[in-house]
Amino acid sequence: MSVEKRTRVVTGKVVSNKMDKTITVMIERRERHPVYGKYLTRSSKIHAHDEENQCGIGDVVAVAESRPISKNKSWKLLEIMESAAQV
Secondary structure, X not given: OOOOOOOXXXXXXXXXXXXXXXXXXXXXXXXXXXXXXXXXXXXXXXEEEOOOOOOOOOOEEEEEEOOOOOOOEEEEEEEEEEOOOOO
């Protein structure tokens, strides 16, 4: 799958795969508080398109921004970087 130069690519952990061809990815980042200097963990959840339904909960994935696929979904799965151990 090719990606343009200006496309944003982020990595995150899959927290849900219950929808058909859709995964929910939690992206965490650390940012510094502007006054106190303490590092805070901020997170956001995005919906990404998973064409083959190959992701499982706990997988670390890379997703890229794309055209809107549905109302809430405008990211596509690029690759599974690390698979979670399925018990």
